[in-house]
Amino acid sequence: MKITTAAEMREIDRATTECFGVASLTLMENAGSAITSFILDYHASANRVAVVCGKGNNGGDGFVIARKLHRAGRAVEVLLLARPSQLRGDALTMFERLPLQPIIAENPAEFILQVLPQSLANCDLIVDAILGTGFQPPVKGLYADAIGAMNRSGKPVVAVDIPSGADSDALTEQARDGIARADAIVTFTAPRPAHVFGNLTQGPIVVAPIGSPPEGIVSKLKLEVTTPQDFPALLAPRPQNSNKGMYGHVLIVGGSLGKSGAAAMAGMAALRAGCGLATVATPRSALSSVAAFAPELMTEPLPETETGSIATGAMERGVLEPLMQGIDVVAIGPGIGRNRETVQFVREAVRETKVPLVLDADGLNAFQGHTDLLDGSSRPLVLTPHPGEMSRLTDLPINEIQANRIEIARKFASKHQLILVLKGNRTVVALPDGTAWINPTGNPGMATGGTGDILTGMTAGVIGQMHDDIPRAAIAAVYMHGLAGDIAAEKMGEHSLVATDLLAALPEAFRRATQLSKESTMPIAMPDSR
Numbered sequence: 235m236k237i238t239t240a241a242e243m244r245e246i247d248r249a250t251t252e253c254f255g256v257a258s259l260t261l262m263e264n265a266g267s268a269i270t271s272f273i274l275d276y277h278a279s280a281n282r283v284a285v286v287c288g289k290g291n292n293g294g295d296g297f298v299i300a301r302k303l304h305r306a307g308r309a310v311e312v313l314l315l316a317r318p319s320q321l322r323g324d325a326l327t328m329f330e331r332l333p334l335q336p337i338i339a340e341n342p343a344e345f346i347l348q349v350l351p352q353s354l355a356n357c358d359l360i361v362d363a364i365l366g367t368g369f370q371p372p373v374k375g376l377y378a379d380a381i382g383a384m385n386r387s388g389k390p391v392v393a394v395d396i397p398s399g400a401d402s403d404a405l406t407e408q409a410r411d412g413i414a415r416a417d418a419i420v421t422f423t424a425p426r427p428a429h430v431f432g433n434l435t436q437g438p439i440v441v442a443p444i445g446s447p448p449e450g451i452v453s454k455l456k457l458e459v460t461t462p463q464d465f466p467a468l469l470a471p472r473p474q475n476s477n478k479g480m481y482g483h484v485l486i487v488g489g490s491l492g493k494s495g496a497a498a499m500a501g502m503a504a505l506r507a508g509c510g511l512a513t514v515a516t517p518r519s520a521l522s523s524v525a526a527f528a529p530e531l532m533t534e535p536l537p538e539t540e541t542g543s544i545a546t547g548a549m550e551r552g553v554l555e556p557l558m559q560g561i562d563v564v565a566i567g568p569g570i571g572r573n574r575e576t577v578q579f580v581r582e583a584v585r586e587t588k589v590p591l592v593l594d595a596d597g598l599n600a601f602q603g604h605t606d607l608l609d610g611s612s613r614p615l616v617l618t619p620h621p622g623e624m625s626r627l628t629d630l631p632i633n634e635i636q637a638n639r640i641e642i643a644r645k646f647a648s649k650h651q652l653i654l655v656l657k658g659n660r661t662v663v664a665l666p667d668g669t670a671w672i673n674p675t676g677n678p679g680m681a682t683g684g685t686g687d688i689l690t691g692m693t694a695g696v697i698g699q700m701h702d703d704i705p706r707a708a709i710a711a712v713y714m715h716g717l718a719g720d721i722a723a724e725k726m727g728e729h730s731l732v733a734t735d736l737l738a739a740l741p742e743a744f745r746r747a748t749q750l751s752k753e754s755t756m757p758i759a760m761p762d763s764r
Contacts, residue, residue: 235441235464235756237457237672238424240367240402246423249450256445261422262291262324266298268442268755269394269420273299273359274306276418276438277390280359282309284389286350286380287336288364288398289316294325295394296363297332304333311353312336315345315364315376339376346379354387362414363394367402367426373412381414390417397434402426405640407433424451425758430459430672431660439759457640458671459758460663462751465710467700468508469748478510482698485561486691487554487583488568488597489516489524490576491542496569496595496687498527499733503691504565505530506740507711509698512691515557517544543571549582562701563590565694567597568687576600581607590614590697590704594690595623602626610652610666614704616697618655618689640670653708655693657686661716663709671709674758675716679723684733689715692740718743 238246250256273280285300287293293314300312314329314336321329329336337353339345354360362384364377373381381398384391393416396402400413405427416435422444429439462469484504489497494516501514501524514524514531517538525533534557537547548554558564564587570576580600584591590613598619601608605627608615617627625632628646635642639656643664647654654664663671693711700707721742722735750757 235459235461235758236424236451236453237427237430237455237459238451238453239455240426242453243367243423243426246446246451250446254447254450259324259327261444262294262328263298264444265295265394265422265442266302266328268422268444269295269299269361269392270302270306272418272420272440272442272755273303273361273392277359277392280308280390282311282357283359283361284311284313284353284357285361286313286364286384287315288377289320289325290366290368291323291325292363292366292394292398293321294328296361297325297328299361299363299394301328301331301333310334311357313350313353314338315380342376342379346376346383350380350383351387354383354389357389360384360387360389360391361394362391362398362416364398364414366395367421369399369402371399371401371412373399378412381412385415391415392417393419393435395419395421396426396428400428400432400434402428404428405431407431420755424453425459427455427457429758430674435759438757440755440757442755456669458669460671460673460709460713461756461758462713462747463756465700465706465713466751467703467706468696468710468714469744469751481508481510482562482695482701483511483513483560484509484691484694484698485557485564486512486514486568486694487544487564487566488570488595489514489520490544490569490571490573491517491519493569493571494520494523495527496684498524498531499684499687499737500565500568500691500694501531502528502737503688504695504698506737507692507695507714509695512695513557513561515554517542539573539575541571541573543573543576544579546575546579546582548579549586554583555586558587558589561589563592563694563697565592565594565690567594568690570596572596572599584608588613590616590701592616592618592690592694592697594618594686598623599626605650608650608652610650614697615650615652616655616693616704616708617652618657618686618693620657620686624656640664644668644670653705655689655708655712657689661712663705663712665705673712673716675713676719677723677728679726679728679731680716680719680736682732685715685719685736688733688736714740714743714747717747721746
């Protein structure tokens with residue numbers, strides 16, 4: 235789903251009306267209908283609703299919501315922060331269609347000190363329809379006072395388009411001063427950057443279609459936010475004549491003495507992600523541990539160093555090459571270690587691998603100072619570094635990487651013609667063409683050892699099933715990994731979550747993603763599990 239700027243969204247709305255024949259009043263009516271449906275579904279017990287409206291089109295959406303909630307039997311108060319004579323265009327038309335008498339801020343001081351606090355105190359839910367995504371902060375005067383009153387009310391707030399006072403084009407988390415609190419946000423057509431990066435709510439953020447056709451939604455940002463509608467192939471029902479050979483054979487190369495669990499988790503994650511077969515190639519001394527992890531895993535022993543990691547002999551003696559026969563995708567790195575011989579093995583294995591390859595953990599660290607050897611032009615290559623590993627690959631400080639995650643990921647992916655998955659809050663999947671996909675799922679409980687190994691295995695497992703579209707496979711794997719983490723956190727809490735909890739949560743993650751892919755509105759942020 236494309237991310238657009240506020241200016242681009244205005245142009246999309248204009249083109250929808252002028253080029254595609256959808257009247258602007260229809261767009262506003264559809265926007266109000268979408269939020270009304272959300273309120274009736276998610277706040278069914280809210281009998282008294284206060285709709286706080288500004289004088290612009292955001293207020294116009296609020297008038298539609300008030301009308302529809304009134305018709306649905308709710309007790310609605312419309313609080314207008316302007317004189318009716320200040321309304322223009324579609325907002326004025328929707329105001330004239332109100333079936334109830336609004337409360338108007340004729341006397342701003344009295345309104346803020348007496349009227350608004352009393353209305354907010356007596357309601358069950360507030361609809362924030364003051365300012366939309368076209369607003370440029372800071373907010374002043376009556377609007378600022380109204381935002382303060384809403385924030386002090388303690389009542390749940392549903393924001394129309396965006397919380398009033400927020401900068402919709404901001405690519406970073408915003409300070410809370412001057413911004414309305416929101417327990418949910420319903421926006422339209424496509425998200426703006428602040429919806430994805432602004433941390434504007436701990437509740438859901440929903441994108442509702444209101445009439446703009448897909449071909450009319452254009453943006454120069456080259457930013458997308460992932461939703462289940464972006465990878466339907468992974469979620470589609472499987473044919474009745476399915477067999478394991480149809481869903482890919484994944485080879486995990488990794489593990490070492492004391493770190494066998496990493497490779498085992500990656501192998502099991504590939505299977506839980508839906509691949510047909512998973513083989514783990516690991517040092518001989520680690521093989522029994524990997525085999526004992528799950529009976530579904532096949533294992534292959536590799537020559538090892540004195541420290542119990544994979545030796546260069548795995549290449550020199552032709553051990554690895556026969557294992558590649560019949561393999562659809564390879565993942566190298568989980569638990570592999572940084573022994574000098576192992577580093578050399580990794581570099582040679584990456585050079586010789588002809589099928590799609592996922593590289594993670596110490597598989598990435600093997601290329602510190604040698605990133606010229608990372609080239610995805612000869613076969614698909616997916617890198618999944620966390621910020622520390624990205625720092626070693628780029629020789630940039632971690633704080634600089636974190637401050638410029640999107641651009642650094644884009645440049646690296648473009649330069650090396652590969653897919654770069656920069657893990658962290660809002661994981662970035664950068665593609666060689668400069669497009670960056672932002673992942674909305676995941677939570678702080680996933681900051682624990684082994685979750686990266688789960689992602690490595692899942693990425694390989696999804697590639698095995700979606701080999702015709704490997705960029706989408708990587709994007710899907712990241713989304714499903716985070717969604718599994720969110721589901722695990724619901725049950726386990728963030729403090730107690732461990733990596734294998736994600737394996738147990740993956741079946742429910744697939745069920746939820748499949749359901750979400752069928753819905754007309756699309757959440758780009760889930761309620762915070764905390």
